[in-house]
């Protein structure tokens with residue numbers, strides 16, 4: 001991981017949220033968060049200068065669901081994750097996390113909400129100079145007062161959860177691991193603090209089909225055993241169809257489709273059919 005990427009990851013783990021002032025938004029017509037939704041984007045608009053990225057984007061994830069966000073490159077998938085993490089603020093609209101409009105929270109309040117989320121970055125984004133143990137321990141050292149025994153107990157537990165043998169990998173450096181193992185360590189680090197919500201940015205990119213299957217099963221295991229709510233940005237439609245309860249397709253600044261994989265496969269929208277490419 002290069003220095004810039006490493007800084008970005010450290011910043012995210014430290015919950016260094018955007019602390020800028022929030023523009024006044026009209027609240028009168030705000031219907032509030034949907035019942036049961038743990039993540040909800042409600043009529044979100046976001047642009048960078050002249051470049052409008054999201055227009056009137058709404059979707060929600062109920063507790064325990066896995067929502068896959070798919071779409072062509074540059075349609076705003078990673079941007080959507082950054083909105084949920086509050087690394088970006090919408091120009092208008094709401095982003096609710098567990099019923100709270102995160103853009104309107106104070107820095108400290110947003111930090112509290114942010115701590116409920118675990119993030120798996122593109123390419124795993126481990127700290128190259130730290131051992132596997134230190135990588136997984138990092139969020140625990142940042143956010144908790146656990147003593148070393150408790151940190152080690154948790155690091156071992158999380159490594160076992162992702163099917164890595166603690167005694168074999170803990171002292172290794174990321175460069176000594178295969179791509180799939182690095183991804184698993186990335187997941188172990190993301191779940192170190194027992195988050196309720198997991199965000200994944202292309203968790204299977206660059207992996208061979210077998211390793212992609214392993215990571216896909218791991219995401220499903222997190223849903224099944226820990227009941228986390230997940231938002232997964234992915235280009236891998238096969239893996240999306242295996243793990244997602246709902247799929248959101250971003251196209252031309254909008255949600256072009258939102259529904260189950262079965263509904264997506266049956267969609268008569270030509271764009272969706274072309275996107276699936278005969279899958």
Ligand SMILES: Nc1ncnc2c1ncn2[C@@H]1O[C@H](COP(=O)(O)OP(=O)(O)OP(=O)(O)O)[C@@H](O)[C@H]1O
Nearest residue numbers: 048051053071072073074075076077078079080233
């Ligand atoms: N901080 C930023 N400043 C300016 N433009 C940005 C910024 N972040 C993203 N963009 C632009 O927003 C658009 C959407 O980017 P984003 O990374 O969300 O796309 P994506 O759908 O995740 O793409 P990919 O599949 O290629 O990863 C792109 O055109 C990108 O150049």
